[in-house]
Amino acid sequence: MSEAGVLSRKADFPGLLTADGRPWHYLDTAASAQKPQKVIxxxxxxxxxxxxxxxxxxxxxxxxxxxxxxxxxxxxxxxxxxxxxxxxxxxxxxxxxxxxxxxxxxxxxxxxxxxxxxxxxxxxxxxxxxxxxxxxxxxxxxxxxxxxxxxxxxxxxxxxxxxxxxxxxxxxxxxxxxxxxxxxxxxxxxxxxxxxxxxxxxxxxxxxxxxxxxxxxxxxxxxxxxxxxxxxxxxxxxxxxxxxxxxxxxxxxxxxxxxxxxxxxxxxxxxxxxxxxxxxxxxxxxxxxxxxxxEQGPDRLFAHEAALARTLREELRSLNSVTLFGPEESAGIVSFALQGVHPHDLGTILDEEDVAIRAGHHCAQPLMEHLGVPATARASFGLYSDESDIAALLRGIERTLKIFG
The missing domain is CATH 3.40.640.10 (Type I PLP-dependent aspartate aminotransferase-like (Major domain))
Incomplete structure:
Protein backbone atom coordinates (compact mmCIF):
# COMPACT_ATOMS: atom_id res chain seq x y z
CA MET A 1 0.00 0.00 0.00
CA SER A 2 1.92 2.99 -1.25
CA GLU A 3 0.32 6.39 -1.70
CA ALA A 4 -2.83 6.28 0.43
CA GLY A 5 -3.40 7.63 3.89
CA VAL A 6 -1.40 10.86 3.70
CA LEU A 7 -4.08 13.11 5.18
CA SER A 8 -5.61 11.07 8.00
CA ARG A 9 -6.87 13.20 10.92
CA LYS A 10 -8.22 10.48 13.18
CA ALA A 11 -7.35 12.31 16.39
CA ASP A 12 -9.84 15.07 15.54
CA PHE A 13 -12.77 12.63 15.52
CA PRO A 14 -13.87 11.20 18.90
CA GLY A 15 -16.28 8.82 17.19
CA LEU A 16 -13.45 6.77 15.73
CA LEU A 17 -12.89 4.81 18.94
CA THR A 18 -14.89 1.94 20.39
CA ALA A 19 -16.38 2.15 23.87
CA ASP A 20 -13.26 0.53 25.32
CA GLY A 21 -10.85 2.68 23.36
CA ARG A 22 -9.95 0.46 20.41
CA PRO A 23 -9.73 1.97 16.90
CA TRP A 24 -13.03 1.80 15.04
CA HIS A 25 -12.45 1.47 11.32
CA TYR A 26 -15.28 3.54 9.90
CA LEU A 27 -15.72 2.93 6.17
CA ASP A 28 -19.26 4.26 5.78
CA THR A 29 -18.57 7.94 5.19
CA ALA A 30 -20.67 8.00 2.02
CA ALA A 31 -23.70 7.34 4.23
CA SER A 32 -22.76 9.87 6.90
CA ALA A 33 -19.44 11.35 7.98
CA GLN A 34 -18.04 11.32 11.50
CA LYS A 35 -17.85 14.73 13.20
CA PRO A 36 -14.64 16.51 14.20
CA GLN A 37 -14.43 17.88 17.73
CA LYS A 38 -14.60 21.44 16.38
CA VAL A 39 -18.08 20.77 14.99
CA ILE A 40 -19.23 19.07 18.18
CA GLU A 295 -8.61 23.99 6.22
CA GLN A 296 -7.76 20.54 4.87
CA GLY A 297 -8.25 21.62 1.25
CA PRO A 298 -10.95 20.01 -0.93
CA ASP A 299 -8.47 19.11 -3.68
CA ARG A 300 -6.28 17.33 -1.13
CA LEU A 301 -9.33 15.48 0.19
CA PHE A 302 -10.20 14.18 -3.26
CA ALA A 303 -6.63 13.05 -3.92
CA HIS A 304 -6.40 11.40 -0.49
CA GLU A 305 -9.65 9.45 -0.79
CA ALA A 306 -9.11 8.54 -4.44
CA ALA A 307 -5.70 7.11 -3.52
CA LEU A 308 -7.26 5.00 -0.79
CA ALA A 309 -9.87 3.74 -3.25
CA ARG A 310 -7.16 2.78 -5.74
CA THR A 311 -5.24 0.94 -3.05
CA LEU A 312 -8.31 -0.98 -1.92
CA ARG A 313 -9.27 -1.91 -5.48
CA GLU A 314 -5.75 -3.24 -6.08
CA GLU A 315 -5.92 -5.36 -2.94
CA LEU A 316 -9.42 -6.69 -3.69
CA ARG A 317 -8.53 -7.47 -7.30
CA SER A 318 -5.97 -9.99 -6.05
CA LEU A 319 -8.79 -12.05 -4.50
CA ASN A 320 -10.44 -14.38 -7.02
CA SER A 321 -13.70 -14.38 -5.08
CA VAL A 322 -14.24 -10.60 -5.35
CA THR A 323 -16.22 -8.75 -8.01
CA LEU A 324 -15.53 -5.02 -8.25
CA PHE A 325 -18.03 -2.49 -9.55
CA GLY A 326 -17.52 0.97 -10.98
CA PRO A 327 -14.60 2.78 -12.61
CA GLU A 328 -10.97 2.30 -11.70
CA GLU A 329 -10.75 5.95 -10.68
CA SER A 330 -13.41 6.82 -8.10
CA ALA A 331 -14.09 9.52 -5.55
CA GLY A 332 -13.26 7.48 -2.46
CA ILE A 333 -16.01 4.85 -2.84
CA VAL A 334 -15.52 1.15 -3.63
CA SER A 335 -18.42 -1.27 -4.12
CA PHE A 336 -17.76 -4.98 -4.35
CA ALA A 337 -19.24 -8.45 -3.83
CA LEU A 338 -17.76 -11.65 -2.40
CA GLN A 339 -18.71 -14.82 -4.22
CA GLY A 340 -21.08 -16.91 -2.10
CA VAL A 341 -21.31 -14.30 0.68
CA HIS A 342 -24.24 -11.94 1.06
CA PRO A 343 -23.08 -8.37 1.78
CA HIS A 344 -25.11 -8.35 5.00
CA ASP A 345 -23.19 -11.40 6.26
CA LEU A 346 -19.91 -9.73 5.39
CA GLY A 347 -21.02 -6.57 7.19
CA THR A 348 -21.91 -8.55 10.31
CA ILE A 349 -18.56 -10.32 10.46
CA LEU A 350 -16.67 -7.09 9.81
CA ASP A 351 -18.55 -5.45 12.66
CA GLU A 352 -17.09 -8.09 14.98
CA GLU A 353 -13.68 -6.89 13.76
CA ASP A 354 -14.51 -3.23 14.51
CA VAL A 355 -14.89 -2.45 10.81
CA ALA A 356 -17.99 -0.59 9.59
CA ILE A 357 -19.04 -0.82 5.94
CA ARG A 358 -22.39 -0.38 4.21
CA ALA A 359 -24.15 -3.48 2.90
CA GLY A 360 -27.32 -3.30 0.82
CA HIS A 361 -28.77 -1.53 -2.19
CA HIS A 362 -27.60 1.91 -0.98
CA CYS A 363 -30.93 3.51 -1.92
CA ALA A 364 -30.12 2.76 -5.56
CA GLN A 365 -32.25 -0.25 -6.43
CA PRO A 366 -32.40 0.47 -10.19
CA LEU A 367 -28.59 0.48 -10.25
CA MET A 368 -28.47 -2.83 -8.38
CA GLU A 369 -30.76 -4.33 -11.00
CA HIS A 370 -28.51 -2.93 -13.72
CA LEU A 371 -25.45 -4.49 -12.02
CA GLY A 372 -27.29 -7.81 -11.70
CA VAL A 373 -26.94 -8.09 -7.92
CA PRO A 374 -29.39 -7.67 -5.04
CA ALA A 375 -26.86 -5.69 -3.02
CA THR A 376 -23.18 -4.78 -2.75
CA ALA A 377 -20.69 -4.21 0.03
CA ARG A 378 -19.46 -0.61 0.00
CA ALA A 379 -16.37 0.84 1.61
CA SER A 380 -16.27 4.63 1.54
CA PHE A 381 -13.44 6.81 2.78
CA GLY A 382 -13.26 10.15 4.54
CA LEU A 383 -10.52 12.60 5.39
CA TYR A 384 -9.86 10.57 8.57
CA SER A 385 -9.33 7.29 6.69
CA ASP A 386 -5.93 5.71 6.20
CA GLU A 387 -4.25 2.43 5.30
CA SER A 388 -4.94 0.94 8.74
CA ASP A 389 -8.64 0.94 7.82
CA ILE A 390 -7.91 -0.91 4.58
CA ALA A 391 -5.77 -3.44 6.43
CA ALA A 392 -8.54 -4.07 8.98
CA LEU A 393 -11.08 -4.50 6.18
CA LEU A 394 -8.87 -7.00 4.37
CA ARG A 395 -8.36 -9.01 7.57
CA GLY A 396 -12.10 -9.14 8.01
CA ILE A 397 -12.64 -10.25 4.43
CA GLU A 398 -10.05 -13.01 4.84
CA ARG A 399 -11.84 -14.23 7.96
CA THR A 400 -15.18 -14.14 6.12
CA LEU A 401 -13.81 -16.19 3.21
CA LYS A 402 -12.51 -18.82 5.63
CA ILE A 403 -15.91 -19.02 7.35
CA PHE A 404 -17.81 -19.38 4.08
CA GLY A 405 -15.12 -21.39 2.33
Missing part, protein backbone atom coordinates in the same frame (compact mmCIF):
# COMPACT_ATOMS: atom_id res chain seq x y z
CA UNK A 41 -17.97 22.04 20.21
CA UNK A 42 -19.70 24.55 17.92
CA UNK A 43 -22.98 22.65 18.19
CA UNK A 44 -22.66 22.40 21.98
CA UNK A 45 -22.07 26.15 22.36
CA UNK A 46 -24.96 26.94 20.03
CA UNK A 47 -27.28 24.70 22.03
CA UNK A 48 -25.99 26.06 25.33
CA UNK A 49 -24.56 29.42 26.31
CA UNK A 50 -25.12 31.03 22.89
CA UNK A 51 -28.65 29.75 22.25
CA UNK A 52 -31.52 32.01 21.26
CA UNK A 53 -33.96 32.13 18.37
CA UNK A 54 -33.15 34.17 15.29
CA UNK A 55 -34.69 36.95 13.18
CA UNK A 56 -37.38 37.87 15.70
CA UNK A 57 -35.81 38.77 19.02
CA UNK A 58 -34.84 42.36 19.85
CA UNK A 59 -32.62 41.23 22.72
CA UNK A 60 -28.88 40.95 22.37
CA UNK A 61 -28.38 37.21 22.29
CA UNK A 62 -31.02 36.77 19.60
CA UNK A 63 -29.29 39.43 17.52
CA UNK A 64 -25.96 37.65 17.95
CA UNK A 65 -27.44 34.28 17.00
CA UNK A 66 -29.05 35.86 13.95
CA UNK A 67 -25.66 37.17 12.89
CA UNK A 68 -24.18 33.70 13.34
CA UNK A 69 -26.98 32.03 11.42
CA UNK A 70 -26.68 34.36 8.45
CA UNK A 71 -22.89 34.15 8.60
CA UNK A 72 -23.32 30.42 8.02
CA UNK A 73 -25.32 31.17 4.88
CA UNK A 74 -22.56 33.46 3.61
CA UNK A 75 -19.95 30.80 4.39
CA UNK A 76 -21.85 28.22 2.37
CA UNK A 77 -22.08 30.63 -0.56
CA UNK A 78 -18.35 31.27 -0.42
CA UNK A 79 -17.52 27.57 -0.07
CA UNK A 80 -19.42 26.49 -3.18
CA UNK A 81 -18.65 29.52 -5.31
CA UNK A 82 -22.16 30.99 -5.38
CA UNK A 83 -22.62 34.57 -6.54
CA UNK A 84 -24.37 35.57 -3.34
CA UNK A 85 -25.91 34.38 -0.10
CA UNK A 86 -29.42 34.98 -1.44
CA UNK A 87 -28.90 31.89 -3.62
CA UNK A 88 -28.49 29.65 -0.55
CA UNK A 89 -31.62 27.98 0.83
CA UNK A 90 -31.27 26.02 4.05
CA UNK A 91 -33.24 22.77 3.94
CA UNK A 92 -33.30 19.63 6.10
CA UNK A 93 -31.09 17.76 3.64
CA UNK A 94 -30.51 17.06 -0.05
CA UNK A 95 -33.72 15.03 -0.17
CA UNK A 96 -35.78 18.03 0.88
CA UNK A 97 -33.87 20.23 -1.54
CA UNK A 98 -34.73 18.00 -4.49
CA UNK A 99 -38.35 17.76 -3.38
CA UNK A 100 -38.49 21.55 -3.10
CA UNK A 101 -37.27 22.00 -6.68
CA UNK A 102 -39.56 19.27 -7.99
CA UNK A 103 -42.67 20.58 -6.25
CA UNK A 104 -42.00 24.31 -6.74
CA UNK A 105 -40.08 24.68 -10.01
CA UNK A 106 -41.52 21.46 -11.40
CA UNK A 107 -45.16 22.31 -10.66
CA UNK A 108 -44.73 25.68 -12.34
CA UNK A 109 -42.77 24.53 -15.39
CA UNK A 110 -43.70 20.93 -16.22
CA UNK A 111 -46.70 19.85 -18.24
CA UNK A 112 -48.17 17.01 -20.21
CA UNK A 113 -45.55 15.35 -22.39
CA UNK A 114 -42.56 17.23 -20.98
CA UNK A 115 -39.49 15.12 -20.24
CA UNK A 116 -37.36 14.71 -17.12
CA UNK A 117 -34.02 12.94 -17.59
CA UNK A 118 -32.41 10.93 -14.79
CA UNK A 119 -29.58 8.41 -14.90
CA UNK A 120 -29.41 4.72 -14.04
CA UNK A 121 -27.17 5.37 -11.02
CA UNK A 122 -29.32 7.89 -9.14
CA UNK A 123 -30.08 7.68 -5.43
CA UNK A 124 -33.77 7.16 -4.68
CA UNK A 125 -33.88 10.77 -3.46
CA UNK A 126 -33.19 11.88 -7.03
CA UNK A 127 -35.75 9.51 -8.52
CA UNK A 128 -38.88 9.42 -6.37
CA UNK A 129 -39.50 13.22 -6.16
CA UNK A 130 -39.40 13.40 -9.97
CA UNK A 131 -41.76 10.44 -10.27
CA UNK A 132 -44.19 12.21 -7.94
CA UNK A 133 -44.15 15.48 -9.88
CA UNK A 134 -44.32 13.63 -13.21
CA UNK A 135 -47.47 11.86 -12.07
CA UNK A 136 -48.93 15.17 -10.97
CA UNK A 137 -48.09 17.12 -14.12
CA UNK A 138 -48.19 14.52 -16.86
CA UNK A 139 -44.46 14.78 -17.54
CA UNK A 140 -42.49 11.65 -18.40
CA UNK A 141 -39.13 10.33 -17.23
CA UNK A 142 -36.26 9.22 -19.46
CA UNK A 143 -33.35 7.21 -18.04
CA UNK A 144 -29.81 7.78 -19.24
CA UNK A 145 -27.72 4.59 -19.36
CA UNK A 146 -24.18 4.14 -18.06
CA UNK A 147 -20.88 3.44 -19.73
CA UNK A 148 -19.39 0.00 -19.27
CA UNK A 149 -17.31 1.17 -16.31
CA UNK A 150 -20.24 2.80 -14.51
CA UNK A 151 -20.21 6.44 -15.54
CA UNK A 152 -23.18 8.43 -16.79
CA UNK A 153 -23.00 8.10 -20.57
CA UNK A 154 -22.98 11.66 -21.89
CA UNK A 155 -23.19 10.46 -25.49
CA UNK A 156 -26.39 8.65 -24.64
CA UNK A 157 -27.60 11.71 -22.74
CA UNK A 158 -27.18 13.86 -25.82
CA UNK A 159 -29.24 11.37 -27.85
CA UNK A 160 -32.02 11.30 -25.23
CA UNK A 161 -32.46 15.07 -24.97
CA UNK A 162 -35.26 16.67 -26.97
CA UNK A 163 -36.86 20.13 -27.07
CA UNK A 164 -39.45 18.72 -24.66
CA UNK A 165 -36.78 18.00 -22.03
CA UNK A 166 -37.30 20.44 -19.18
CA UNK A 167 -35.13 19.03 -16.38
CA UNK A 168 -32.00 16.89 -16.20
CA UNK A 169 -31.22 15.68 -12.65
CA UNK A 170 -27.96 13.80 -12.10
CA UNK A 171 -25.58 12.77 -9.34
CA UNK A 172 -22.31 14.69 -9.43
CA UNK A 173 -20.67 11.64 -7.82
CA UNK A 174 -22.34 8.23 -7.56
CA UNK A 175 -22.94 7.11 -3.98
CA UNK A 176 -22.45 3.48 -5.03
CA UNK A 177 -19.72 3.54 -7.68
CA UNK A 178 -17.85 6.74 -6.87
CA UNK A 179 -17.92 7.69 -10.55
CA UNK A 180 -17.58 11.41 -11.21
CA UNK A 181 -19.82 13.20 -13.70
CA UNK A 182 -18.39 15.72 -16.16
CA UNK A 183 -20.85 18.25 -14.79
CA UNK A 184 -19.98 21.10 -17.14
CA UNK A 185 -20.47 18.88 -20.18
CA UNK A 186 -23.83 17.72 -18.79
CA UNK A 187 -24.85 21.34 -18.21
CA UNK A 188 -23.93 22.31 -21.75
CA UNK A 189 -25.96 19.41 -23.14
CA UNK A 190 -29.00 20.24 -20.99
CA UNK A 191 -28.88 23.91 -21.87
CA UNK A 192 -28.55 23.12 -25.59
CA UNK A 193 -32.21 22.04 -25.56
CA UNK A 194 -33.36 24.65 -23.04
CA UNK A 195 -33.47 22.26 -20.07
CA UNK A 196 -32.31 22.93 -16.51
CA UNK A 197 -29.68 20.84 -14.74
CA UNK A 198 -29.94 19.83 -11.09
CA UNK A 199 -26.90 18.16 -9.53
CA UNK A 200 -27.02 15.93 -6.45
CA UNK A 201 -23.83 16.99 -4.70
CA UNK A 202 -24.06 14.82 -1.57
CA UNK A 203 -20.90 12.86 -2.41
CA UNK A 204 -19.03 15.62 -4.25
CA UNK A 205 -19.34 18.49 -1.75
CA UNK A 206 -17.32 16.76 1.02
CA UNK A 207 -14.43 15.89 -1.29
CA UNK A 208 -14.26 18.29 -4.25
CA UNK A 209 -13.66 21.99 -4.74
CA UNK A 210 -16.89 23.51 -6.09
CA UNK A 211 -17.62 26.56 -8.21
CA UNK A 212 -21.23 27.02 -9.25
CA UNK A 213 -20.29 29.35 -12.10
CA UNK A 214 -17.80 26.86 -13.53
CA UNK A 215 -20.21 23.93 -13.16
CA UNK A 216 -22.90 25.97 -14.95
CA UNK A 217 -25.73 23.97 -13.40
CA UNK A 218 -29.04 25.52 -12.34
CA UNK A 219 -29.62 23.82 -8.99
CA UNK A 220 -27.21 22.07 -6.61
CA UNK A 221 -28.09 20.19 -3.42
CA UNK A 222 -26.11 18.61 -0.61
CA UNK A 223 -26.53 17.40 2.98
CA UNK A 224 -24.62 18.73 5.98
CA UNK A 225 -24.12 15.37 7.69
CA UNK A 226 -22.04 14.02 4.80
CA UNK A 227 -19.88 17.18 5.00
CA UNK A 228 -18.72 16.39 8.56
CA UNK A 229 -21.57 18.53 9.91
CA UNK A 230 -24.80 17.71 11.75
CA UNK A 231 -27.89 15.94 10.53
CA UNK A 232 -31.05 17.92 9.92
CA UNK A 233 -29.58 20.55 7.62
CA UNK A 234 -28.72 20.72 3.96
CA UNK A 235 -28.39 23.26 1.21
CA UNK A 236 -30.22 24.01 -2.00
CA UNK A 237 -28.33 26.38 -4.26
CA UNK A 238 -30.29 27.83 -7.13
CA UNK A 239 -29.69 30.55 -9.66
CA UNK A 240 -31.13 33.75 -8.25
CA UNK A 241 -33.39 34.37 -11.25
CA UNK A 242 -34.85 30.87 -10.98
CA UNK A 243 -35.47 31.11 -7.24
CA UNK A 244 -37.21 34.46 -7.69
CA UNK A 245 -39.61 32.88 -10.19
CA UNK A 246 -40.43 29.86 -8.03
CA UNK A 247 -43.53 29.84 -5.80
CA UNK A 248 -43.26 28.86 -2.11
CA UNK A 249 -43.35 25.17 -1.37
CA UNK A 250 -44.36 25.31 2.29
CA UNK A 251 -46.25 28.00 4.18
CA UNK A 252 -45.80 29.37 7.68
CA UNK A 253 -43.78 31.86 9.62
CA UNK A 254 -40.58 33.46 8.30
CA UNK A 255 -41.40 32.97 4.61
CA UNK A 256 -43.95 35.79 4.43
CA UNK A 257 -43.97 39.48 3.69
CA UNK A 258 -47.48 40.30 4.93
CA UNK A 259 -50.28 37.99 6.03
CA UNK A 260 -53.98 38.87 5.91
CA UNK A 261 -57.06 36.72 5.57
CA UNK A 262 -57.79 38.26 2.20
CA UNK A 263 -54.31 37.42 0.87
CA UNK A 264 -50.66 36.88 1.75
CA UNK A 265 -47.50 38.12 0.10
CA UNK A 266 -44.21 36.26 0.35
CA UNK A 267 -40.65 37.13 1.25
CA UNK A 268 -37.98 37.06 -1.46
CA UNK A 269 -35.64 34.07 -1.73
CA UNK A 270 -34.14 32.43 0.19
CA UNK A 271 -36.54 33.21 3.06
CA UNK A 272 -39.49 32.34 0.81
CA UNK A 273 -38.43 28.70 1.01
CA UNK A 274 -37.59 28.57 4.73
CA UNK A 275 -40.94 28.29 6.49
CA UNK A 276 -40.90 28.02 10.27
CA UNK A 277 -38.16 28.30 12.85
CA UNK A 278 -34.95 27.46 10.99
CA UNK A 279 -32.19 24.98 11.76
CA UNK A 280 -30.31 27.45 13.94
CA UNK A 281 -27.80 25.33 15.78
CA UNK A 282 -27.35 23.05 12.78
CA UNK A 283 -26.38 26.01 10.59
CA UNK A 284 -23.82 27.16 13.15
CA UNK A 285 -22.31 23.67 13.24
CA UNK A 286 -22.36 23.43 9.44
CA UNK A 287 -20.33 26.63 9.33
CA UNK A 288 -17.75 24.98 11.59
CA UNK A 289 -17.71 21.86 9.42
CA UNK A 290 -17.10 23.89 6.27
CA UNK A 291 -14.27 25.77 7.96
CA UNK A 292 -12.73 22.43 8.97
CA UNK A 293 -12.97 20.96 5.47
CA UNK A 294 -11.63 24.15 3.92
Missing amino acids: DAMTRALGEDYATVHRGVYGRSAQMTLGYEAARRRVAEFIGAEGEDEIVFVRGATEGINLVAQSWGAANLGEGDRIVLSMLEHHSNIVPWQMIAERTGAEIDVCPLTEDGRIDLGALEAILTPRTRMVALAHVSNVLGSVLDARAAADLAHSVGAKLLLDGCQSTPRMALDMKALACDFYVFSGHKLYGPTGIGVLWGRKALLEEMPPWQGGGAMIDKVAFDGTTYAPPPQRFEAGTPMITEAIALHAAIDYVA
